[in-house]
Amino acid sequence: MMENKTRISLFQGMMHQKCPHCRKGKMFEFATYNVSKFSKMHNKCPNCGQDFVVEPGFYTGAMYFSYAFNVAILVIFGLGFNILFNPDVLTLTALVIGISFLAMPLNFRYSRILMIYLFSGIKFKENN
Ligand SMILES: [Zn+2]
Numbered sequence: 001m002m003e004n005k006t007r008i009s010l011f012q013g014m015m016h017q018k019c020p021h022c023r024k025g026k027m028f029e030f031a032t033y034n035v036s037k038f039s040k041m042h043n044k045c046p047n048c049g050q051d052f053v054v055e056p057g058f059y060t061g062a063m064y065f066s067y068a069f070n071v072a073i074l075v076i077f078g079l080g081f082n083i084l085f086n087p088d089v090l091t092l093t094a095l096v097i098g099i100s101f102l103a104m105p106l107n108f109r110y111s112r113i114l115m116i117y118l119f120s121g122i123k124f125k126e127n128n
Contacts, residue, residue, distance in 0.1 A: 027052060
């Protein structure tokens, strides 16, 4: 009973990169900005054993989320910088590409998280 009350919400589970089933085990092995290992993912949940590799090539679909995130970053920051500072085209291009590059680990991870939360068919444990 006590265990269920401390469970985090679905949204918090996604934000904290937790297992979609138990929302306690971490999905990724290393910190987000560990430059060489940010993409390393556990094969199974360290807490409940839920398999994160639902089927071969499952995360290929995450690239569509990644594309959408990148377009959003380019449009929001491109328009924002253009309206606020009105820089020349090369500076603006360098800025938005730099931001997109810096956001790459977050983009990679949240694309996969959206993919597994939305399309894996993993049952979410009930919040009692
Ligand atoms: Zn789990």
